[in-house]
Amino acid sequence: MNSDSVAMTELHGKMQEQETVCIFGTGDFGRSLGLRLLQSGYNVVYGSRDPKNSLLLPKGSKVMAHAAAACEAHVIFVAVQREHYGFLKSLASTLAGKVLIDVSNNLRRGLYPESNAEYLSSLVPGATVVKAFNTISAWALQSGGLDANRQVLICGDRADAKQQVVDIAQSLGFTVLDRGSLRAAAELEDLPLQLFPLWRLPFCIAFCLTAFIFFYALTRDVIYERVTNGKDNAFRIMISLANRVFPIVSLVMLALCYLPGALAGFLQLYNGTKYRRFPDWLDRWMLCRKQLGLLALAFGFLHVLYTLVIPIRYYVRYRINVYVISLVKDNKTYEFDNTVAWRHDAYISMGILGFGLFVLLGITSLPSVSNSLNWREFSFVQSKLGYMTLLLCTAHTFLYGWDKFLRTSSYRWWMPPSYMLSLVVPCVVLILKLILIMPCVDRKVTRIRQGWERQSKTSSNCSDTKTNQPLMA
């Protein structure tokens, strides 16, 4: 490489000593970007309306009027808000042939008919516009990309212009993902404005479920008591009722997180192929399984806390003390019931083990953990351990109920105890799964998932993207 490498560097644009980059706009983003560029060995020239009054710019950069600045460099960052793009039209001739990087974002979605980058391109048709860096915050630029998001998404119509932006982004320590032509700019500009899009459906489900179970339990436990016995139980809302609602919502949502996978399996069996698309609702459901599972875990976590504080509660201490006093006064004997002890301990134990596994599932779905697992490990954890969790939690609920469902006293106003409602979905899921793992069915499903079809015989790679994969991730 000795003599050759020196010759090579002359050819290579990146290696030219101190390439110059221009930045229009001296706001936060412009300044952070300039600082980072200077640190990475670029010359930086700012274009400003008022070069004399541009304070706080990083040391080592120059400030000029827009036109003069534009002449200094081939690549120009447009770090100006869209409303101020107007002045660029007058610079059109100066900017012809240059690469303009649009880094702008909007305050709301759908504010303008076309994306900022396409608007910029229409203003300066002679220049090549590349959309990039808009998902990176000024903060991420300043903090050296060490713990902030390091991925720069770019799009643009010309490959050579994009390559220059890729080079700059990589010099700055970012990784780059190309999202195609400038038509993708609208999508990129929407990204920073999204607010948990995948969480929306799970949140709705959680909210509706919580509201329904809450009013159901309220009717059974508080209103019924009030109407039939005239007792005021309203204080029970804060903890007793909460601790009735949370576990039910948690269990149902955990089951909902595994239901679509089971349904998909049956659908594939019915279709006899995995190459037919699932109905849209099933697709959308499957995409938010991870979020469903994590919400279920949050509710489960609250259930655990609410359960563990039980013995600290004033009401519980009162009840126990009154019971003991009555036992003493009435001189009754107090029998130990072995079956109750077994059942009670088993029910608590199932709950703890289920919760422990659930926490493990949650930890495994942390991005950095799931990234360090290979496919087989990930699906082992999310599928095998996931069903084990569901099984333990369902058993926990069954043991909690025990033989209550036989006693008529537990049906108030014909409403069964709320825990019984929570068992419907998990049981359906477990039964479906049981059918799917029966040897004869399993063999067929596995064959379908490996690419076999009932009619044709397309060759295909073995990894399955739909039903196996995103069980909870």
Place this chain on the structure above:
Amino acid sequence: MNSDSVAMTELHGKMQEQETVCIFGTGDFGRSLGLRLLQSGYNVVYGSRDPKNSLLLPKGSKVMAHAAAACEAHVIFVAVQREHYGFLKSLASTLAGKVLIDVSNNLRRGLYPESNAEYLSSLVPGATVVKAFNTISAWALQSGGLDANRQVLICGDRADAKQQVVDIAQSLGFTVLDRGSLRAAAELEDLPLQLFPLWRLPFCIAFCLTAFIFFYALTRDVIYERVTNGKDNAFRIMISLANRVFPIVSLVMLALCYLPGALAGFLQLYNGTKYRRFPDWLDRWMLCRKQLGLLALAFGFLHVLYTLVIPIRYYVRYRINVYVISLVKDNKTYEFDNTVAWRHDAYISMGILGFGLFVLLGITSLPSVSNSLNWREFSFVQSKLGYMTLLLCTAHTFLYGWDKFLRTSSYRWWMPPSYMLSLVVPCVVLILKLILIMPCVDRKVTRIRQGWERQSKTSSNCSDTKTNQPLMA
């Protein structure tokens, strides 16, 4: 860069407008890959046995017969299962000089004598085979690599072919790790089939320990009671016994996680150098310290939950109530014992602080957290805080036992209480560590770890790879 950069782009392969890439195989992986390539600005041509019937392919791609498709591109992805590789032989002349990327995986390990990539290379000797992308799932390709594993492992015999694959992978937003020549392909093909290889040994240890302690405690607490007093205590298995087994396993495994480091220190002292290899068993033990520690944390977590539910248990409430009733009836005075209060609170407090530190250790061993620490910070947390955790948990156990070991009644059938068993390993580790941190010994160990040797004097960099590093990570 102005005029120069344009000239440069002509030379640069990546910047040619729309490079064409061919994909053999229209299965899940082929389709996801094609979609991603299209998004990143490549032309995609599919090779298919039945071009007319290839549905669901991404928009913008073309489908042809294999031979025609192969002519369109220099780089060809072979996204076909190994069993169908046969047809490639007939295309050997068309494929000569091309770069074939083998992305295949097998269903089980050891299914074939040679790796798929080497088999492919033997079928088409004129082409250059590069193994790559087999650790990436179709899902990771689809989801844009944002939260799925972003590292592509590649291997191959020719550097220029590998460089072309590296360029494609980087354009797709992946990072690349070169694993050497095509002989490494077998190893790469095994990677997606591994199931927690580093966890196997720790799991075995945990399982054996749990089984042993369980049967030990079962004998002492349930069988002994049954045989000598005729009492049926079997219901205690669910919680009381579990809560005896979990903390013991947790403490012993935490100690086992620090034992190899201490042993290694003594071995280095004995050898007088750090450049002699450790025995194999010690090496293997040290490699799974993180896993040992995390399993210990899991058992500790269960111990905490099982302890916190104690006051909710039917059995415990029964016992307390019966006790109070008997006090009232017998009209006994109930004395407050200050020492017991101190001991009891101290024992609980140590446990809580130890568990708190343990959770901190666990959080620090999350990949994303440990990556953000430098070497000194990481070893401070895992070594200093780790030993502090061990010390607190051992103290917790000692205070729990207090003077029980003096009472003969606690030795049933000559078996000491189970908590005493759990103290052996931690005490050994703590004593070894105490010796190692004595100033005179410590000076010697530090010198050895900085590269000094008893006989020779090799210069070396100061970072130590064996004994300091992977204390728990």
Place this chain on the structure above:
Amino acid sequence: MNSDSVAMTELHGKMQEQETVCIFGTGDFGRSLGLRLLQSGYNVVYGSRDPKNSLLLPKGSKVMAHAAAACEAHVIFVAVQREHYGFLKSLASTLAGKVLIDVSNNLRRGLYPESNAEYLSSLVPGATVVKAFNTISAWALQSGGLDANRQVLICGDRADAKQQVVDIAQSLGFTVLDRGSLRAAAELEDLPLQLFPLWRLPFCIAFCLTAFIFFYALTRDVIYERVTNGKDNAFRIMISLANRVFPIVSLVMLALCYLPGALAGFLQLYNGTKYRRFPDWLDRWMLCRKQLGLLALAFGFLHVLYTLVIPIRYYVRYRINVYVISLVKDNKTYEFDNTVAWRHDAYISMGILGFGLFVLLGITSLPSVSNSLNWREFSFVQSKLGYMTLLLCTAHTFLYGWDKFLRTSSYRWWMPPSYMLSLVVPCVVLILKLILIMPCVDRKVTRIRQGWERQSKTSSNCSDTKTNQPLMA
């Protein structure tokens, strides 16, 4: 790409078959580096004082005397401790024109007046020195960069030399961040020696607060009791006192984590611009908000554990039993107080919900999670949910106190109950925030943060780096 790409590879240095790299030093780092370079397709030549006795070097590498080794390659890694740099002076003529990569670290900060890299450059003025890889451990090199820190920081004075180092680092699977000229080497050499620099201030605050609250509570609860009633309450230190100190420290630190943001808002209002720098103390405070928050969470976690063990404590069981016995003996009636039940349950419930949200904030501040959020999501979680947490925890404390502050008996030696102290800072923060979100003030603040100024009208990008961003991250 067909014929062209072959021509291209001839030009491209990276693609030449088997570039040779030289490593001076056969210590841990040198060996790990060599192994990794070999795996990535480089030829490796070691330079050693004693080539005959260099054992344990990776297979495939060659060992020579320093001068001979240096002739083999253009790029030379200097993996030797600074004290041994002397011999390089005699090789100055051989090394002229080469690229020397300084990978060294020191044992302590400030050991030498100039950085190792600058010292190396002064010893061999004819060579180009690049500082790199010093933040990467031998371990990270060995383990393939899969779960260790993958970012290589480099600095140096010549762009072409740096580019060669960048190419090598990327071939090895690392990402690179350029930190500028060789003057930055001192900073890079300090990085691996830092011990949680951002945590220092929060730790001091936590320590001082804990000490103060501890002695305050000790005086009120133990010493006062001893002096006035002669009762020995010292055993309460272990749990009761700890559980008084932890929640107070937690709440105050949580509030301290949101106070600077509120202050900054008022400062911007007062200045009428966001482009004036904040005073230094405010800047430093804002930079450690994440650490303040995480410490507050740790204290909160301990508070939860200390609270949940209450019913297990010997002292608590004793108190309850004595109370019940006294009730029975005195034949008193035991009235249920509905208000107390409400208040008690509400207070516990607020605490649980606050803690749940707090844990969520903590999870969101894990690097891998916060990286997967966009700007809007991150600020929603850290700002909206953060204030909600603060509100819930403050309400929890208020409900805990209830009307105690009215009773004179709770002022011992004129000292108010310790919980009252903890409410000062949170209330100040909540009131400041309340003012800031009043519509009239909010509109002004928003306008300022979007770049408007009272006097001038600079155009600026909309993302705000100071007050919105690092609320807890």
